[in-house]
Amino acid sequence: MLHVMFQVGGAEYVLPASDVLQMETFSGATLVPGAPAHVAGLVQLRGQVIPVVDVRARFGLPPVERSLDARIIVVGRGERRVALLVDRAREVVQLRPEAFRDPPDLVAERAAGFVRSIAQSDARVFMLVDVEKIIGHDPLPAEAHHGEKT
């Protein structure tokens, strides 16, 4: 199966290519006051206004200066369109279903359900992400909102 590979915080993740509608470079998003902290804002693509999930923030990683490599990957879920903001995304990789294994318990626990399984190909390890979970609106514990006073 064809997968789109992206990087966040140095690690390599994949999601099924069939979930991906388009990929674009990232040049900023419109801040949405009151949205969860992992929502980077809104972008407009082909006339559609789409929320952007900052995958880095969603994974609980510290923020970094966005480089020119930053990409947004637009995924479709029914009527919903959500863009995932990642550090970089370039490759498409072919991974057979049998290449996937359950993640080790420790990893699964740390990944708070974002990683569904792990595939090894040559010397590389790819983590298959749970798109539903990433774009879900159930707040993770101790999550702040934009504009919330602390």
Added chain:
Amino acid sequence: MTDSLHREEFLAGFVAEAHEHLAAARRAALAADEAIARGQPVPRPTRELFRALHTIKGLSGMIGVEPIVDLAHEMETVLRTADRAGGRLRREALDTLLQGLEAIEDRVGHVARRAPVPAAPRALLDALAQLEAPAQGGSAPALDVPPDLATKLGPAEREQLASGVAEGRRALRLDFTPSAERAARGLDISAVRTRVEAIAEIVKVVPRSMPREEGAPAGLVFTLVVLTSATSQELAEVVEAPLGAVQEIQVVAAAEPARPAEDPAPQRAGPHAFVRVEVARLDEALEHVSALLVSRARLARALDALAAAGVDVRSLRLGLQDHGRELRQLRTAVMRARLVRVAEVLERAPLLVRGLAQSGRKQVRLAMEVGEAEVDKAVGERLFPALVHLLRNAVDHAIEPPDERRAAGKPEEGTIRITAAHRGEGELELAISDDGRGIDLAAVARKASAPVPSTARELLDLISRPGLSTMSAPSRTSGRGIGMDVVRRIVESELGGTLDLSTSPRQGTTFTLRVPVSLTIVDGLTFACAGETYVVPTATVDELVDVDPERLIAGPAPRREGVSVRMLRWRGEAVPFFDLRDVLGLAPPGSPRKGIVLKRDGAAVGFGVDRMLGRQEVVIRSLHDPLVERAGIAGATDLGDGKPTLVLDLVALARTLPSTAQEGA
């Protein structure tokens, strides 16, 4: 792949068409219901129901949805029997047919969701099969027409003619003789039909063979049997026929004459040309218009830059002005295409009320006075659930049982009235009123453990509390579904409208909804706040004021629940004033130079911003994603830079602020 694609398209078409015929069937059933209540036969509704079901059966057969075919078939049989008996349909038969329509609709829903379609309910099929021909009723009325014509007019048509005549119309027959010469002038039988329909109700068109020598070059004459209030001459004139082509038909009523029907299902008279358009296509057109508006804003900006650089731009400016006007007209034209009649939005309301009244053992009449009022399809769709709830409430809680009404000196039958009218620019006012018992303020207060409300606004706040019901036990119908809180959310938050009510004991209650006719394009003010650009719809703003930060009055406890409030002197009163950057959580409160003053539920409130940028028409795209749906954000728009700019709903935002939320929860 292509097969499934075709099937996909076909299914979508099926669902759309099935809904249309179901709607026609419901209208016919309703007309039948009213006539049956008056003890009249229902020839026309019977045939309309039959035709709708026949079409649904055919459509369902084509895509192989057997459960619908089975249901429609049994229903057709019942209707055929009724038709043969001159349109005499019994109440029980109609009730069973209504159940059948519901069952069909449910199955069409399954098809729409691409879910497996459940089999037709056996009990219902049996009930339909057991319905016999109506026992009562006399023989059909006699007509003085040539025998060959008489044999073509069945009992149903005769009944239809008889009731038409009883209403005061005349039964006429019009002979139309087709010829090559007439056809060349565009006068063929379908043109004749259309023209006659404009002034008469066509009961039947009978083709009759006629010897050629008698002035019938095609050997054929069409006889149109009609009911009309027009004169014979008028009828002859519309089809360019000699007066002799029109003859009156004498109807001799049968033993049991039909009583006059007061309102035969109103039909839209006159020739209308319609095409059915998918909403998606209209949206696409609207998208393009939106894109034009956006590029126009960009042009205007470039023009300003040129002018600033000293270029003579007068002719360009004129051209752009014309362009703007044409664009507005184009936009209006496209928006109009999206409008549907309020009557259409409420098409299911009568059956709903009928069902509710039956299960609640109430007698309720629904009076709809919605005229030709129109509303955007999307607005209508969003509004409908709110209206359904208000109707449910009216039937279940407001209208008293018949004995209680009698004791109170009221007619046993309660009345619920829906009125709709356009108010001002682009606003629709809908009122739902009942002549029931009125809202018991004390009971509501007790239930909510709150003081008795003294204003309509306070009462509305109380009854809009989630989960509040004034009934000790939830009734079968109102106990589920949505509550007043949802009605209010739909009207106020989703549609940006207002909801009001007035109630008086023993007299009844009226809910008044004001909603925009269309949502998408508004006149907006753009402004800067903490480095971000925002838009606010001009219509919601009362005044833009210059703010002298020195003169803002800070109270002794300026910071409440994370937001700082000061006071602004405005028109002689002290108005609560918030720095928008603080409210939005963008930055700590600063020294805003501009203020936007607006009314929140009648009370003024001010928001401080950095500076105003301009005024322009904007296309609002609503934000439905749960990640970004927030109170106070009406949607996003493109100001010409290809980036979304947030359109704020400052009224809704004000409602979220603690210091102005004096009442309610």
